[in-house]
Amino acid sequence: MSYYIPSGEKIEKALNKVLKRFRTVSSQHRLQQLVKKELKAKKGEQVGVSETRLRHIAINSGLVDLEIHTREGDPNKILARCPVCESSLKRVKNLTIWGGQVTIEFTCPICGYWTGKKKRIPTRYIFHLKKGK
Numbered sequence: 400m401s402y403y404i405p406s407g408e409k410i411e412k413a414l415n416k417v418l419k420r421f422r423t424v425s426s427q428h429r430l431q432q433l434v435k436k437e438l439k440a441k442k443g444e445q446v447g448v449s450e451t452r453l454r455h456i457a458i459n460s461g462l463v464d465l466e467i468h469t470r471e472g473d474p475n476k477i478l479a480r481c482p483v484c485e486s487s488l489k490r491v492k493n494l495t496i497w498g499g500q501v502t503i504e505f506t507c508p509i510c511g512y513w514t515g516k517k518k519r520i521p522t523r524y525i526f527h528l529k530k531g532k
């Protein structure tokens with residue numbers, strides 16, 4: 400079995416078609432299946448696009464509102480990069496109104512991921528076509 404590795408541009412085009420047709424795709428794996436189908440490999444060929452690469456392309460395409468579902472992770476784990484898109488996380492301090500306590504949050508300016516002390520580990524992604532696209 401040989402692999403066909405499409406360019407980022409081709410993947411983005413296929414992604415665009417898939418999102419316009421379905422509006423919402425409820426998992427990364429499903430999105431991968433739909434995009435692969437759209438990219439139509441030749442007979443005997445497999446389309447090679449990993450879920451992670453596809454997610455990165457989707458985030459950078461500006462076509463997607465990404466809904467990130469998470470579970471609680473280890474509070475002692477240090478996150479240097481965004482677990483969703485690998486951008487640098489921004490450290491944000493929030494003052495709570497009542498106690499004047501400071502909470503530290505990390506946010507990603509690219510994909511909208513955020514986490515507090517209890518780390519949020521992404522478990523599922525839902526891809527919505529961005530409004531106005």
Ligand SMILES: [Zn+2]
Nearest residue numbers: 481484507510
């Ligand atoms: Zn991110």
